[in-house]
Amino acid sequence: MALETQDVPRLELEAVIGFNGHVFSGLKVHPDGEHLIYPLGSTVILKGIADGKQRFLHGHTNNVSCISVSKNGEYIASGQVNFMGFKAMIIIWDYAQQTIYAQLLLHKAKVEALAFSPNDKYVVSLGGQDDGSIVVWNIETKQAICGSPASAHSAGHCLTVQYLNTNDNVFVTAGSGTLRVWELDLANRKIRPTECQTGKLKRTVKCVEISEDDEFMFCGTTSGDIMKINLKTGLLCDCGPVKTKYSLGVNVLKILKSGDLLVGSGCGIFTLCSRTNFKILKKVQLEKGVTSIALRGESQQIFVGTEAAQMYRLTIGDFKAQLISTGHSTAVSDIAIPFGTSELFATCSGEDIRLWHIDKPKELLRITVPNMTCNSLHLMSDGHSIISAWNDGVIRVFAPESGRLMLIIHNAHRMGVTAIAGTRDSKRIISGGGDGQVCVWELHPWGQRLLETMKEHKATVACIKIKSDDKECVTASSGVCIIWDIVRFVSLQRVIANTLFRTVCYHPEEYQIITSGTNRKVAYWDVYDGSTIRELEGSQSGAINDMHISHDGKHFVTGGDDKLVKVWDYMEGVVTHIGIAHGGSITSIGICSNNRTLVSTSADGAILRWRFPHPPSS
Structure with a gap:
């Protein structure tokens, strides 16, 4: 069954949590002073500064790598990355219409700057x-x-391009082993470069800013200093700061009306420094490297973006950073939506667990375990704890209000804990590991007790789901899903397929399970005899990484390496809606218990909230 995505209704995207802070100068303020513009995955987001409302520009086929806004604000240009050997697209957007004005295709593999x-x-x-x-x-x-x-x-590699402020025919490029001023000869359709002379100073330039009168350019370098170059002569006229260079390099620069410079460094230090001797006048430490500086109007309100996918707001006066937006900067491993409530959800990515409010895409709590990776998490039904699976073989249980560590189970699994689930009565935890073992833990006020270790899987346990009566569970691994009796600790049934099972779900009536994985198939199985009931072509390209069934059992959702969110009719086995917005592989997906909201996460750190198209029948 071929899935023709163009014929299927689109899901309505309600909100996006995240910002790709790895795109240099990716955060912009539109000249209207009312909107922030920034990339996340393959989407360009326009966000109202006052009301926080988001609008989305969809058109790229892979992650956005650079953004530029025209001086009068009529156009936005964005470039993307692509696979080796393929052309990387540039899209020019009509800002007022929020539509594609032009698609330009010449560069191979990546558009570096615009x-x-x-x-x-x-x-x-x-x-x-x-x-x-x-x-x-x-x-x-x-x-x-x-x-x-x-x-x-051939060894030189350009990293940045900047136009002069008063001349349509002159621009500057800079990078590793190259710093040039170019002049456009329109009559002959040529551009002619002039090399800038920096003498003995050999630098890799990451960013360039040009003074308002086009007399000088300031170049931020990977060595942590700033070069000032006369644009008329192409000669170096100053370099600094001499003593205290910026650790991990100067990533981004902005010139203020006064002529002073705002400097963002790779170590997260953000400064205001003097235009004359580069002396630091004001300074603030932010989380991770600064990658974007955007100015709003004449009021000198400053927006700063960092590699930690965070946005800050400052003013020149007090130079205090106010955190206005947070997101994951690495792949989101798992999502947990609590049973019976639709106000909160939790995600894990790298060393972080974060709790979010579903209506206002706002981070409520962050739990960090440094230098560890959280593989999976679950919100217990009683609302009193977050249980989490970590790569160091430890199960950690946290309080959802404070983030306090309530319980730690050491050596739970030899090769890391890879999957976790909690029973409805909140008295037991089922964990799966890289060793293929499935463990049942009993929770007590004084700690925990290992009830049983079940050893039938030969490979990593990827997913665990528990039946509503807390007496059975199903675990997914390579080639086999096993249904276990978790009262007597024996296996009841196996379903076997030539695939790496990534995900499994019980139908709410619990006479069937559905599975998916690397073979791109969605399979329905009979719980009692393990037979295949039906098999659907779930994806045309790439594994299906997660799925979730609605509480009424009428629909289910899937997401995977094809970056598409798909909503399915359970009985008909057809796709009813498709969501196109993710720039990376979809890693986890969940429907809130009121059947009104769908949340999906991806490998680029994005969290997307969609309107679920089949609200509960009243």
């Missing part, structure tokens, strides 16, 4: 390391005017 000319006549694009070319495009005709290798040496 810049609009001051009068919005042209946009210049820089290819990534595997492409190495620079192209000037005419915005009106949507055509390339001319192109050139970005660097004179």
Whole structure:
């Protein structure tokens, strides 16, 4: 059964939690002063500064790698990455209509940087390391005017491009072993470079800012200093700070009206420094490397983005950082939605567990276990604890209000705890590990007791689901799902397929289970005899990583490596709706118990909230 996505109704995306803080200068303030613009996965997000409302620009086929906004705010340009050997697309968006104005396709594998000319006549694009070319495009005709290798040496690699403020025909490129001023010769359709002379100073330039009068450019380097270069002569005229260089390099610069500089470093230090001698005037420490600085209007309100997927707001006056947005900066491993309530959900990513409010995409609690990875989590039905599975073989139980560590089970599994679930009565935990073992733990006020270790899986346990009466559970692993009696601790049934099972669910009536995994099939199985009832083609490309059944059992949702959220009719076995917005593989998915909201997470750290299209029948 081929899935023709274009014929299937689209899911309505309600909110996105996250921001790709690894895109340099990816956070922008639109010239209207009312919206932030930033990438997450393959989506460009427009967010109202006052009301927090989000709108989404969909069109890229892979992660957005750079963003530029035209000076008058009419256009947004965004470039993407692609697989080796494939062209990477640039999209120019009409800001007012929020539609695609042009799609430009020349660069291979990655678009590194983009810049609009001051009068919005042209946009210049820089290819990534595997492409190495620079192209000037005419915005009106949507055509390339001319192109050139970005660097004179094959070893040189350009990282950034910046247009002058007053001249549509001059721009600057910089990077590793290259710093050039280019002039556009429109009549001959050529761009001609002039090398800047930095003498004995050899630097890799990460960012460039040009003074308002186009006399000087300031270049932030990986060495942690700033070079000031005369644009008329192309000569170095200053470099600093001399003594205290910025640790882990200067990632991003912004020039204020006063001429002073805002500097964001790789170690998270954000400073205001003097234009004359680069002396630090004000300083604040943020979480992880600073990658974006955006200014709002004349009021000098500053928005800063970091590699930790966090956004801050500051003013020049007090220079105190106010955290306005948080997100995961690495792949989200699991999502947990509590039974019977639809106000909260929890996610885990890397060393973090975070609790979110579902209506206002706001982080309520963060629990961090440094240098460990949380593989799976579950919110206990009584609401008193978060149980979590960690790669160091430990089960950790936390209080959901305070994040306090309530219980720790050491050496739960030899090769890391990979899956976890709690019973409805909140008295037992079932855990699965990289060793293939399934353990049943009894919880007591004074601690825990291991009731049984069940050893039939030969590979990592990927998923555990418990039957509503707390007497049975099903576990998924490579090639086999096993239904266990967790009162007598024996296996009742096996379902076997030539696949790496990633996920399994009980139908609410509990006479069937459905499974999926690397073979891209969704299979329905009879619980009592383990026979296959039906098999659906779940995806045309890539594994299905997670699924969840609605509480009424009428629908289920799947997500996987094809980056599509699919809502299925359980009885008909057909897709009713498709959600297209994820830029990375979907890692986990869940329907809230009121059947009104669907939450999905992905490998790029994104959390997406969708309107579930089949509300409960009243």
